[in-house]
Amino acid sequence: MREDFLAGAATAGAPDVAHSLETHDDVRLLRSGTPPWAIDRFPLPHEPLSEDCRVDVVVVGAGITGSLVAEAVTATGASVMVIDRALPGRGSTAASTAMLQWEIDTSLVELAGLYGYERAARIYRRSHEAASDLGRLAAALRIDCGFVPRATLYVGGDDVGYDALAEEHALRERAGLPGALLDAATLEERFGIRRPAALVSPGSAEADPVRLSLGVLRTALERGARLVEDDVVAYDSTAGAVHLALASGRHVEAGHVVLATGYAMPSFVPSDLHKVVSSWCIATAPQREEDLWPGRCLIWEASEPYLYVRTTGDGRIIAGGEDARTADAAERERLMAEKIERIVKKLRTLWPHGHGRVSHAWSAEFGETTDGLPLIGAVPGQPRLLAAYGYGGNGITYSYMASRMLAAEIAGERREWFDDFALDRDGPKG
Structure with missing residues (x-):
């Protein structure tokens, strides 16, 4: 099935698409729209404080x-x-899209340039360890949250081609981190994705946040x-x-x-070091299993602005990115339709299979640092x-x-x- 994803972009404002704005002022400052997670009143014991x-x-x-x-x-x-x-x-x-990656927004090559190789490698290993330990905690506590181990596919884009990914892969290997470098032909053969190169790495996961x-x-x-x-x-x-x-x-x-x-x-x-930016996300209606990429790995595209993609247990595709500075929630909401259209176009370019019916759209503010x-x-x-x-x-x-x-x-x-x-x-x- 190869239906144009752009056909789904037009549904982003339709009544059956869950992107209604939050009315609770405290929540609206943080996010707008409706993600696919079940945001209902789970029974947790809470109380007003009756005394000091x-x-x-x-x-x-x-x-x-x-x-x-x-x-x-x-x-x-x-x-x-x-x-x-x-x-x-x-x-x-x-x-959150709950892409539980150990790979950091700043590449190991870039981080080594900022702080030296030894410190950068140590930080990457800490992140890898944290992702692994989080999985063990979820299992030990028996939390029903759709926690599934996934590989990450970091695909080239814009100015990040084979040579740049080869340099990153070499530093990761030196640091003892898992992964393999794929050239364009191997990437297309294994995953059906056309990009100049990619790094595929085990050790990440997805969940319902x-x-x-x-x-x-x-x-x-x-x-x-x-x-x-x-x-x-x-x-x-x-x-x-x-x-x-x-x-x-x-x-x-x-x-x-x-x-x-x-x-x-x-x-x-x-x-x-800190600044606040906004990000936008979409989720499609459930796809057929045969219309999803092999292994359902987490995908992170090295583009500017970047694109990140994952699937859910019921076969939806979640995609997000288009990060930008916004002045307030009203501006973030005003940009929603434009940002959703851009994300859908980029998703179609990356993975032109399946249908493009957008079922959920949302945006949120989050903090990031310069390193x-x-x-x-x-x-x-x-x-x-x-x-x-x-x-x-x-x-x-x-x-x-x-x-x-x-x-x-x-x-x-x-x-x-x-x-x-x-x-x-x-x-x-x-």
């Missing part, structure tokens, strides 16, 4: 990062409170964590504790506070306040990495390599 209290750790934000941090910290026996002003996992987490996030959070709650619907309006960090004032009028004292609020960090968490690495660690000058953000295209992989790093920090088990991701690290500006 003290806990070992407060996690602000109940998305995927907050959920993973709560799970990691409760595993140590510490008391944990998770505070969120909205429903858990319904903000930026729900907008909402179900993954809520499954992890449910585990933390079963271990004794508390989920509170409220908003933190003030932080006061002293030598011995952090004092939080909540919108409800209640106060909480904590030994440590983890800020897992995505790109919307409090003003006292500055970084010259492609996350910002994880203590707020400078405030060791009891910890933050994790700036994930770029590696959101959930970095969320897992952050949860383990911050749990170790809280337990007093800091490692030297944590400096690679510090909020105040020296890095490229811009």
Whole structure:
């Protein structure tokens, strides 16, 4: 079946396409439209805070990062409170395409140019380890989230041809990372994709991000964590504790506070490396199995702006990209139709098979850094306040990495390599 994907682009505004705008102001700041994940009210025990209290750790934000941090910290026996002003996992987490890659937005060649080969290779190996460990965690916790191991296909595009990918492959091999270099003929023979070259690498995965996030959070709650619907309006960090004032009028004292609020960090968490951009995504209606590419690998095209593609368990194609700076949610929403059309055209060029009926369209704001690495660690000058953000295209992989790093920090088990991701690290500006 070879139906023009552009035929589906015209349906993006049709009544049967799920792209209605969110009316909840807090959610609308983060995302617009409707992703294909089941964003409903999963039964998680939550409560208003009835009295002032003290806990070992407060996690602000109940998305995927907050959920993973709560799970990691409760595993140590510490008391944990998770505070969120909205429903858990319904903000930026729900907008994720959940392509759980170990490959970083910044190529190993580029990262080595910024920080030297040894440091760059170490960072890549950490990311590979995080992706693997995340899969083991999902299996150990028996989370029903459609978690499926996938290979990644990094295909050439624009100015990235065979020679550039060969250089990247050589550095990855030197670092002990898995993968193979495919020339144009081999790429077309194995995957039916026409590009100058590609790197195919095992070790990544896909999942339903909402179900993954809520499954992890449910585990933390079963271990004794508390989920509170409220908003933190003030932080006061002293030598011995952090004092939080909540919108409800209640106060909480904590030994440590983890800020897992995505790109919307409090003003006292500055970084010259961070910026906020918007991204747009589509999902098709389910495809026939024979109209999908072999192995259903995660596809990442080296174009500007880039394109990323995956499938879902029920055979949909998810595609996204077209990242751009936007001033606010209204501008992001105004660009929706134009961005969807561009994504559909690029998807048709990459994979001109199957049908093009677009069933879901959405957009979201997210944070990225100039070096492609996350910002994880203590707020400078405030060791009891910890933050994790700036994930770029590696959101959930970095969320897992952050949860383990911050749990170790809280337990007093800091490692030297944590400096690679510090909020105040020296890095490229811009």
